[in-house]
Amino acid sequence: MLFQEQNSYEITSYIKKSKVAILPVGAVEAHGPHLPLGTDNYLAEELSKKLADEVGGLVLPTLPYGQVWSLSNFPGSLTLSNQTLTNLMVEIGESLFRQGFRIMTVINGHYGNAIALKEASRVLYEKFPDCKVFVMFYPGTKEIIRNVRESTPVHDSYFHACELETSYMLYLVEEKVQMEKAINDTPVIPETADVTPTPWSQFTKTAVLGDATVATREKGEKIISVALENMTRMIQQAKDELGC
Numbered sequence: 001m002l003f004q005e006q007n008s009y010e011i012t013s014y015i016k017k018s019k020v021a022i023l024p025v026g027a028v029e030a031h032g033p034h035l036p037l038g039t040d041n042y043l044a045e046e047l048s049k050k051l052a053d054e055v056g057g058l059v060l061p062t063l064p065y066g067q068v069w070s071l072s073n074f075p076g077s078l079t080l081s082n083q084t085l086t087n088l089m090v091e092i093g094e095s096l097f098r099q100g101f102r103i104m105t106v107i108n109g110h111y112g113n114a115i116a117l118k119e120a121s122r123v124l125y126e127k128f129p130d131c132k133v134f135v136m137f138y139p140g141t142k143e144i145i146r147n148v149r150e151s152t153p154v155h156d157s158y159f160h161a162c163e164l165e166t167s168y169m170l171y172l173v174e175e176k177v178q179m180e181k182a183i184n185d186t187p188v189i190p191e192t193a194d195v196t197p198t199p200w201s202q203f204t205k206t207a208v209l210g211d212a213t214v215a216t217r218e219k220g221e222k223i224i225s226v227a228l229e230n231m232t233r234m235i236q237q238a239k240d241e242l243g244c
Contacts, residue, residue: 003058012100019102019244020057020235023092024048025117027066027110030074030207032161034181035169037076039161040066044109046172047224051107054232055239060096063088066113073201082116089120090127097128102242105134105235111158132238140230141223148219151211155189162210164223171220182212 003021006014026041036042045062052059068079080088093104104124106117114137121133151163159165169177185208192198200207238244 001052001058003060006058014058015100018056018058019100019239019242020052020055020105021060021096021101021103022048022052022057022105022107023060024062024107025066025089025109025113026062026064027068027078027112028064029066029068029071029077029079029110030161031165032181032183032185032206032208032212034178034183034212035161035166036176038064039165039169039176040109042109042173042176043165043168044107047109047228048107050224050228051105051231051235054228055235057103057105057235058101060092063092066110067116068110068112070112070198070200071207073199074207082119085113085116086120086123089117090123093120093124093133094127097124097131101131102244103132103134103235103238105136105231107231108135108137111137111160130242132242134231134234134238136227136231138223138227139234141227144223144226148222150214151184152186154186154209158209160209161207162212163215163219164210166212166215167217167220168224169220170215170217171224174217179215182215183208184211184213186210 024044026044028037031039041064048059065080067082068077071077072079117135121135124133185206187204
């Protein structure tokens, strides 16, 4: 159910029945020639809708801006500071819990948001210890990724506009993908990039980190299905613990 489509006369009963708020958080940034700037928003939003169907949650309007420092030099990229994003998330969370939600689930579509979202979840935990905050970024998918991936990853932790992310898009919002423009760009990321500030423009001109040409809808469905199963299990367990 979409939160913003309800009215104020009925929303209280929906909150009491559900207790689960699902907030898609994305970003606006370069994703190569084949994916739109709003890729992270589309992924977070569509995955949130699927999760809501499984757990009976209410999907909030997507927060479409994120921390995009690494790609801020690329055309179309818009960025917030970690502090701004953290403050936004804390204030949204405060509103949700005071409205009667017991579980806040953030579906993160952009890896760069992780630090700010984790900090916000800690602040909310201290303010509302009887409530639960989740920050989800395709949890528990390492094994299935190893099984379906054809290309060699360029980094141990993150991925971008590559086989994986393009496959997710093909599964969740295929109409937004221009596969005829997909490219294979496998840059060498210096080891210092993990230990010192390094704009991605220093090692890629395309903002593509890998081979997007081998992406398929089937790969995306397999990985997303595992992530969805894991998210559903964790939220259902939290609902049981909180008596929702």
